[in-house]
Amino acid sequence: xTVPTTTVASSGAATPAPLLRVTGLHKSFNGxxxxxxxxxxVRPGEVHGLLGANGSxxxxxxxxxxxxxxxxxxxxxxHGRELSSPxxxxxxxxxxxxxxxxDLGLAPAGTVxxxxxxxxxxxxxxxxxxxxxxxxxxxxxxxxxxxxxVDVDATIDMLTPVQRAMVAVVRAVGGQxxxxxxxxxxxxxxxxxxxxxxxxxxxxMLFALLDRLRAAGDAVLLVSHDLDEILQVTDRITVFRNGxxxxxxxxxxxxRDDLVQLILGARDEHVAKGAAVIRDDRPPLLSARGLTGxxxxxxxxxxxxxxxxxxxxxxxxxxxxxxxxxYGVTAPRAGxxxxxxxxxxxxxxxxxxxxGVILIPADRKGQGGVLGLTVMENxxxxxxxxxxxxxxxxxKAIQVQAQEACDRLNVVPPRPAAxxxxxxGGNQQKALLGKWLDTAPRVMxxxxxxxxxxxxxxxxxxxxxxxxxxxxxxxxxxxxxxxQLVEMADRVIVLDEGRIRTEIHGDDITKDAxxxxxxxxxxx
Amino acid sequence: xxxxxxxxxxxxxxxxxxxxxxxxxxxxxALLGVWAVLFLVFSLIVPETFPTTANISNMLGSQAVLLVLxxxxxxxxxxxxxxxxxxxxxxxxxxxxxxxxxxxGWNIWAAVIAAILVSMVVGVVNGFIIxxxxxxxxxxxxxxxxVVQGLIYQISNSVTITGVDRKLSDTMLTQPFLAIPVDFYYxxxxxxxxxxxxxxxxxxxxxxxxxxxxxxxxxxxxxVSGLRWVSMIISAGVAGVAGVxxxxxxxxxxxxxxxxxxxxxxxxxxxxxxxxxxGRFNPxxxxxxxxxxxxxxxxxxxxxxxxxxxxxxxxxxxxxxxxMSKLVKTRGxxxxxxxxxxxxxx
Numbered sequence: 007x008t009v010p011t012t013t014v015a016s017s018g019a020a021t022p023a024p025l026l027r028v029t030g031l032h033k034s035f036n037g038x039x040x041x042x043x044x045x046x047x048v049r050p051g052e053v054h055g056l057l058g059a060n061g062s063x064x065x066x067x068x069x070x071x072x073x074x075x076x077x078x079x080x081x082x083x084x085h086g087r088e089l090s091s092p093x094x095x096x097x098x099x100x101x102x103x104x105x106x107x108x109d110l111g112l113a114p115a116g117t118v119x120x121x122x123x124x125x126x127x128x129x130x131x132x133x134x135x136x137x138x139x140x141x142x143x144x145x146x147x148x149x150x151x152x153x154x155x156v157d158v159d160a161t162i163d164m165l166t167p168v169q170r171a172m173v174a175v176v177r178a179v180g181g182q183x184x185x186x187x188x189x190x191x192x193x194x195x196x197x198x199x200x201x202x203x204x205x206x207x208x209x210x211m212l213f214a215l216l217d218r219l220r221a222a223g224d225a226v227l228l229v230s231h232d233l234d235e236i237l238q239v240t241d242r243i244t245v246f247r248n249g250x251x252x253x254x255x256x257x258x259x260x261x262r263d264d265l266v267q268l269i270l271g272a273r274d275e276h277v278a279k280g281a282a283v284i285r286d287d288r289p290p291l292l293s294a295r296g297l298t299g300x301x302x303x304x305x306x307x308x309x310x311x312x313x314x315x316x317x318x319x320x321x322x323x324x325x326x327x328x329x330x331x332x333y334g335v336t337a338p339r340a341g342x343x344x345x346x347x348x349x350x351x352x353x354x355x356x357x358x359x360x361x362g363v364i365l366i367p368a369d370r371k372g373q374g375g376v377l378g379l380t381v382m383e384n385x386x387x388x389x390x391x392x393x394x395x396x397x398x399x400x401x402k403a404i405q406v407q408a409q410e411a412c413d414r415l416n417v418v419p420p421r422p423a424a425x426x427x428x429x430x431g432g433n434q435q436k437a438l439l440g441k442w443l444d445t446a447p448r449v450m451x452x453x454x455x456x457x458x459x460x461x462x463x464x465x466x467x468x469x470x471x472x473x474x475x476x477x478x479x480x481x482x483x484x485x486x487x488x489x490q491l492v493e494m495a496d497r498v499i500v501l502d503e504g505r506i507r508t509e510i511h512g513d514d515i516t517k518d519a520x521x522x523x524x525x526x527x528x529x530x
Numbered sequence: 531x532x533x534x535x536x537x538x539x540x541x542x543x544x545x546x547x548x549x550x551x552x553x554x555x556x557x558x559x560a561l562l563g564v565w566a567v568l569f570l571v572f573s574l575i576v577p578e579t580f581p582t583t584a585n586i587s588n589m590l591g592s593q594a595v596l597l598v599l600x601x602x603x604x605x606x607x608x609x610x611x612x613x614x615x616x617x618x619x620x621x622x623x624x625x626x627x628x629x630x631x632x633x634x635g636w637n638i639w640a641a642v643i644a645a646i647l648v649s650m651v652v653g654v655v656n657g658f659i660i661x662x663x664x665x666x667x668x669x670x671x672x673x674x675x676x677v678v679q680g681l682i683y684q685i686s687n688s689v690t691i692t693g694v695d696r697k698l699s700d701t702m703l704t705q706p707f708l709a710i711p712v713d714f715y716y717x718x719x720x721x722x723x724x725x726x727x728x729x730x731x732x733x734x735x736x737x738x739x740x741x742x743x744x745x746x747x748x749x750x751x752x753x754v755s756g757l758r759w760v761s762m763i764i765s766a767g768v769a770g771v772a773g774v775x776x777x778x779x780x781x782x783x784x785x786x787x788x789x790x791x792x793x794x795x796x797x798x799x800x801x802x803x804x805x806x807x808x809g810r811f812n813p814x815x816x817x818x819x820x821x822x823x824x825x826x827x828x829x830x831x832x833x834x835x836x837x838x839x840x841x842x843x844x845x846x847x848x849x850x851x852x853x854m855s856k857l858v859k860t861r862g863x864x865x866x867x868x869x870x871x872x873x874x875x876x
Contacts (some may be wrong), residue, residue: 112787335749365749373749376742379807387739387750390732398730 073097377427432463580624602768621788649770
């Protein structure tokens with residue numbers, strides 16, 4: 007749809023000076039590197055796509071620029087001015103960067119005007135009177151200029167999703183204009199997966215807005231997982247892989263295959279999955295029948311003993327939702343969960359646990375464990391429910407059990423008294439896995455089980471899961487990490503807009519096959 | 531269990547670390563030290579009145595009501611909920627005892643049981659609103675507490691009722707054991723009970739998890755709403771018991787004085803969370819905090835300070851307590867983190 011108005015030359019004197027240049031940025035968490043020296047430059051009047059698999063460092067970079075994390079080393083220059091981290095709590099906003107995060111950061115009950123005025127007032131000293139009529143004029147002018155037809159007095163919850171996204175974008179732009187003052191300088195707008203939650207047919211409206219920004223000489227850094235979108239709307243593309251810049255390409259002349267190759271990097275060898283006997287001759291351990299949630303639509307699925315079923319798709323396709331639906335965290339809108347031939351009526355976490363179905367959530371810090379408590383306390387929780395029917399907790403037995411689990415799973419440090427929050431991500435996950443495996447579950451639901459987990463611990467976690475499956479357990483693993491699926495899964499189901507798009511079995515599960523299934527062209 | 535063989539072998543060399551000593555945390559005992567110093571200082575300044583049996587016995591006995599109230603309050607606090615209605619519930623309980631016993635001529639024990647049941651109803655209402663409609667307990671209990679205060683005026687006709695059956699006073703106050711009023715021992719017994727429930731029952735552990743993270747608790751099969759509801763009923767019921775003790779110690783009930791217990795109770799709970807188990811509401815810490823506070827106030831009053839010193843001390847203690855717990859927590863955190871760090875694979 008968009009033909010770049012200015013042909014971007016990849017070299018030569020004609021190249022305009024970049025608005026934003028990132029050089030050699032490093033950042034690690036708990037000793038696990040997230041960024042290992044990334045480079046990026048964004049020129050005025052371009053929409054620059056940023057691609058990369060999960061954990062490749064895209065969101066870490068944006069969080070550093072937004073002042074959420076401090077970088078360990080490296081420089082950032084904006085408008086030719088060189089800056090180094092830390093950038094302070096407001097990040098690089100003062101320098102002319104605007105950020106639109108996936109959740110847009112809008113309060114449903116506030117009006118468009120209030121949101122825009124907030125940015126303006128937030129900068130002034132506290133007691134300054136808000137000049138509402140001037141503010142109204144400014145906001146109207148801004149919305150008009152970008153042809154966003156929204157009433158300034160409308161509250162956010164009255165707007166359609168795409169209108170909200172556009173308001174968020176204009177708001178980010180407007181916020182910077184004020185800061186620049188006087189003469190309008192080129193702005194840099196960072197959009198973090200803005201289209202995930204937008205209806206397909208409305209995405210074009212947002213992209214038209216990006217075109218108007220480009221025409222005004224601004225730069226847009228667009229983070230997305232959607233290759234088609236990136237190919238359609240950007241001028242240049244940078245790909246991150248494992249915390250490094252894998253390469254930058256002009257969009258014109260790039261194909262989806264080039265990009266997939268760049269995202270995935272060199273193919274590596276499969277790891278033996280180990281023999282597990284899939285008992286699909288027996289009735290499934292857990293099934294979904296016509297299950298419908300917020301994103302998932304009418305899903306049928308059988309989980310058999312002895313198999314690892316992977317489920318994946320683009321962000322927003324609904325794969326993230328499935329473990330929670332099956333566990334009973336959120337009530338399904340329609341459909342049923344069937345276990346051992348009976349339809350489950352009491353679909354709650356406590357009841358699921360009693361039936362031997364367990365969930366290890368993706369949000370390890372918020373939902374998996376309590377950071378402020380000890381490892382042992384975190385590991386004791388299911389056993390309070392299951393075993394300590396009596397009036398007294400047998401702390402000694404729990405201590406012994408926790409110690410055994412820590413030793414068996416090689417949790418470092420192997421001390422149940424250590425505070426859970428001080429363990430690295432991989433060790434936290436191993437502790438949680440150990441806890442749940444000790445409850446002898448029949449079905450294990452995993453959501454992004456190796457997110458934020460270093461490579462060594464990943465392997466150990468895969469081994470643990472394969473070993474559990476070999477003993478007759480069934481595992482559902484929802485993840486956007488293809489490598490993990492290749493290593494672990496017996497079959498992978500790819501979702502698209504809540505429905506099963508395709509299913510890949512056994513040796514056909516490769517990163518390429520998964521990537522092309524996930525990024526497949528939309529059937530029109 | 532399900533997974534034994536694949537990784538078992540890797541664990542053994544690390545097992546020696548198991549014996550690593552827990553880090554000593556001198557901060558855990560800081561308040562006890564300050565208390566001891568305070569006691570010593572007052573004993574030196576006012577030696578003829580402060581370190582006497584009568585004064586110590588008075589300090590121990592006079593705080594029983596507050597201690598019982600605070601021990602009830604730490605239950606919802608542990609579950610992450612504020613209960614601002616405890617003081618008016620205490621007052622309600624005392625007034626119900628007096629009205630039923632004096633005005634209606636009920637048997638004193640029947641009146642006591644009725645008062646505790648009425649108090650628990652307050653907790654039932656609190657818990658119902660909080661869990662059913664998912665509203666912040668802070669605001670719910672503030673409102674319900676005010677409604678309760680209104681009810682107190684209504685049933686007491688806004689007057690002080692005197693002449694509660696002496697049997698109640700006898701069991702609370704007038705027959706001291708080892709020169710200390712018996713209500714002190716009731717408070718200690720409750721302290722033991724709460725400690726046992728918190729540290730040694732599944733209920734106490736689930737409360738802790740519900741307070742630390744509702745999501746984690748729920749995903750681990752804990753009935754979080756039920757638990758929060760029960761904790762509100764417990765705190766109201768215990769406040770009712772505190773009200774009964776209060777009525778016993780004064781042999782009367784007035785419609786307003788209960789409100790004065792609210793801030794000291796919160797001060798004791800928060801100050802208590804900086805002792806023994808840092809960052810956690812715990813009964814023994816609360817006990818220490820209650821008696822630390824009364825030592826300070828009594829000492830200052832014996833030195834000739836005015837009544838207002840009480841407000842200064844309780845209010846100041848609450849603020850200092852929350853700052854302290856924050857500071858101590860971050861410090862401890864850093865040290866413990868440094869302990870774990872070297873083990874993290876790079």
